[in-house]
Amino acid sequence: MPADTGPRGSAVRRAVRDELSDLAPDALVLVACSGGADSLSLAHATRAVRDRAGAVVIDHGLQTGSAEVAARTAAWLRDAGLDPVEVVQVTVVEAGDGPEAAARDARYRALFCAARDAGAEVVLLGHTLDDQAESVLLGLARGSGTRSLAGMPRSRGPFRRPLLHLRRSVVRAEVPEGAPVVDDPHNDDDRFARVRVRHRVLPVLEAELGPGIAEALARTADLARADADALAELADEVAWDVIHGARDEGTLDVVDLEPLSDAVRSRVVRQWLLDGGCPAGRLGADHVQRVCRLVTHWTGQGAVALPGGVEAVRDYGRLALRQTPLPRKET
């Protein structure tokens, strides 16, 4: 293992070491490396503090020359001592939520499989505090609830984000000299809301409200996550009782939903809709709210159309789901 510098090492190394302190010293850790400055810095630091550190570079094949760029990144990672280093080509199939979402889904699937195949316990991602602050602002702009304001989780399954509490500038200051940093053209493309938040909105907020705004937004994410987790735990218990205690299987009894708080009721209804086949990626908060209004603002009969060709129907004391009838073809 290369020597660490300074009495306690750099900020990035410290963050990686702390994040991985629960792992056995010989456990394999993979770094998801885009070739961008953040993940190169992360890969370098991980190699410095772990005996077994590898990397995975995903080539989405969306730009000409992407295979050569991925190969160059992989070569640098190997020279830096990471092992194994794998380049995985993925095919991005767009499915309704746009090319960015499709690329992200394909990337996480490929990273998950690469970790499983290599026997790695953990995959590290290079998201920083600035990424988290941007996510919170984007959530606020959408009028999101606590789950979305919570931003990115620090860990989920094999994925961990050790740099989530470090500013991007701190992380980038530790990119080793000569590293082949890839400039992702998306990062300067103003058509993306995240790019506009990064380059235009956050600088104005910092100038007007103080330089600590990014940290404050990241703190909001932590608080929102704690609240969302507690509420989810409570709602899970209630959902189990209400969904499984209904008189008819697959339905909900309005009398069980009425006394619940809005926050718990909407979570129970969301769970029921997901169980009933509504696609998670397309089921928005507004859909859930409209179904809740069937409970709180109606007494007789009513229906709400939902994604996936499903309809929630209130029939007096009962909520049920049914397939939306296909429109009849004109002959």
Ligand SMILES: Nc1ncnc2c1ncn2[C@@H]1O[C@H](COP(=O)(O)OP(=O)(O)OP(=O)(O)O)[C@@H](O)[C@H]1O
């Ligand atoms: N093509 C890829 N291959 C492997 N990992 C990736 C890839 N793209 C993104 N990642 C992982 O997701 C993290 C966040 O990527 P994203 O592009 O959203 O942010 P970024 O701030 O531009 O990061 P970076 O500077 O590392 O590219 C990266 O740091 C990396 O860990």
